[in-house]
Amino acid sequence: DVKVTQSSRYLVKRTGEKVFLECVQDMDHENMFWYRQDPGLGLRLIYFSYDVKMKEKGDIPEGYSVSREKKERFSLILESASTNQTSMYLCASRLGAWTEAFFGQGTRLTVV
């Protein structure tokens, strides 16, 4: 069974902290994505990666960075957390064109 696992379901962090969100997939997928979901705004793409050490900015990359040192792992980094980064963060992976993306269970991050 396909699996995308995010390291935490819920996180509470303080303003200014550096935050790491981890995502691991077991499907040998090339493509991995980080989205955030906010009410009324849907899922917005933060960053994606199409190969190890390769990354591209999505629609809202400001305040975030990513790391992909191994094919199965894609990390999202909040360099200095701010309250407007309070959100649901969703990791996904996908094999390629004409295929669906599989999502992790999400991380609800609250920055106080």
Next chain:
Amino acid sequence: DQQVKQNSPSLSVQEGRISILNCDYTNSMFDYFLWYKKYPAEGPTFLISISSIKDKNEDGRFTVFLNKSAKHLSLHIVPSQPGDSAVYFCAASASTSGTYKYIFGTGTRLKVLA
């Protein structure tokens, strides 16, 4: 610039009736479309997809229709069940972009009334 739009934020339907969720897109390069269902505090789960070479795809109670000339797709759920109550997102991608990223709509909250 919202390339994928779901103009109805919410929809209520009686159990057993048809639910119709709509989605519009602006980018003519999109050639693969999907619907996802999302419950609170969970990740989205894939429901059904359609490529631009088709105008209809069915899977059990779920049917997706694509009207390329209108840049419009819809998801039909027949018959609707209370367990279908969730937020539904449509998504689109362009295979020629080489990046395989999805652009999502803002979602429609479906409530199926028992």
